[in-house]
Amino acid sequence: MVLPPRIPRPSHDGSAPVRVLTVAGSDSGGGAGIQADLKTMLALGAHGMSVITAVTAQNSLGVQGAWELPAEAVRAQFRSVADDIGVQAVKTGMLATAELVETVAALLADLPAPVVVDPVGVSKHGDPLLATEALDAVRTKLLPTATVATPNLDEVAQLTGVRVESENDQRRAAGALLGHGPRWALIKGGHLPGGEAVDLLTDGTEEHWLRAPRHDNRHTHGTGCTLAAAIATYLAGGYEVPQAVTAAKDYVTGAIAAGFPLGAGIGPVDHGWLREGTD
Numbered sequence: 001m002v003l004p005p006r007i008p009r010p011s012h013d014g015s016a017p018v019r020v021l022t023v024a025g026s027d028s029g030g031g032a033g034i035q036a037d038l039k040t041m042l043a044l045g046a047h048g049m050s051v052i053t054a055v056t057a058q059n060s061l062g063v064q065g066a067w068e069l070p071a072e073a074v075r076a077q078f079r080s081v082a083d084d085i086g087v088q089a090v091k092t093g094m095l096a097t098a099e100l101v102e103t104v105a106a107l108l109a110d111l112p113a114p115v116v117v118d119p120v121g122v123s124k125h126g127d128p129l130l131a132t133e134a135l136d137a138v139r140t141k142l143l144p145t146a147t148v149a150t151p152n153l154d155e156v157a158q159l160t161g162v163r164v165e166s167e168n169d170q171r172r173a174a175g176a177l178l179g180h181g182p183r184w185a186l187i188k189g190g191h192l193p194g195g196e197a198v199d200l201l202t203d204g205t206e207e208h209w210l211r212a213p214r215h216d217n218r219h220t221h222g223t224g225c226t227l228a229a230a231i232a233t234y235l236a237g238g239y240e241v242p243q244a245v246t247a248a249k250d251y252v253t254g255a256i257a258a259g260f261p262l263g264a265g266i267g268p269v270d271h272g273w274l275r276e277g278t279d
């Protein structure tokens with residue numbers, strides 16, 4: 001297992017730690033969404049902050065209920081942290097409705113910090129986390145704010161119409177996604193068959209194929225959230241995009257290898273897998 005780097009901790013000399021913001025939904029089961037993001041940020045040495053867009057009742061079996069917050073509540077949370085504490089990178093996840101997508105996109109357009117957009121569409125169990133009529137706002141308002149956009153294969157098919165069944169299709173999907181304005185596209189191949197989990201990162205000029213051994217572990221709840229939160233954390237720490245994504249991939253690969261059973265269904269990845277033996 002490749003050990004990903006940690007962002008250096010503050011030296012207790014009064015300086016602030018690296019600050020990362022997640023704008024996402026709450027997962028009561030603690031494996032995905034806001035909870036995955038904050039655990040990831042802590043594990044990698046950053047100070048995590050949250051703007052909650054929706055609350056889900058969720059466990060290892062699926063999503064039993066979801067309630068979005070008013071746009072005003074999302075705006076107020078964002079202003080509270082951005083105006084006082086300061087944000088060095090942002091990750092977006094579940095945004096639920098077209099109104100919230102537009103609200104968040106408007107806030108991000110004025111923020112001088114890198115943005116990782118994970119265009120969350122459905123949960124691992126197939127429960128919808130984004131209204132279908134919000135897709136257009138994701139394409140036209142949210143993706144243009146992204147430093148990196150990180151769709152899985154279902155999400156990229158919904159956003160671009162490109163169905164991915166091979167590495168060459170990943171390249172075509174990335175090209176189509178870049179047409180919507182993100183600086184970099186990360187097309188995650190986690191759902192493709194094969195002995196490796198292969199993601200393509202490209203800005204249209206450079207191509208980075210990120211390959212990791214596929215772990216035969218069904219406890220993968222939270223993989224996409226964890227990867228995007230880790231990318232945002234490394235960007236906040238000053239990494240360039242390819243280095244941030246490479247380090248984040250190492251972190252999520254270790255977390256998937258250590259994923260554990262909880263409840264009767266799909267358990268979470270282990271956000272704390274770096275705890276032992278690395279301090």
Ligand SMILES: Nc1ncnc2c1ncn2[C@@H]1O[C@H](COP(=O)(O)OP(=O)(O)O)[C@@H](O)[C@H]1O
Nearest residue numbers: 152188189190191197198213214215223224227
């Ligand atoms: N079984 C697995 N073993 C190793 N890596 C995986 C596995 N499943 C997914 N990944 C990786 O986890 C990350 C999240 O991808 P994916 O599961 O496709 O996203 P999502 O959670 O959004 O559906 C990607 O880097 C992907 O390659």
Ligand SMILES: Cc1ncc(COP(=O)(O)O)c(N)n1
Nearest residue numbers: 025032033123222223224225
């Ligand atoms: C609140 C929330 N946000 C995102 C996901 C996607 O999770 P995954 O990373 O497993 O695809 C989820 N299940 N719940």
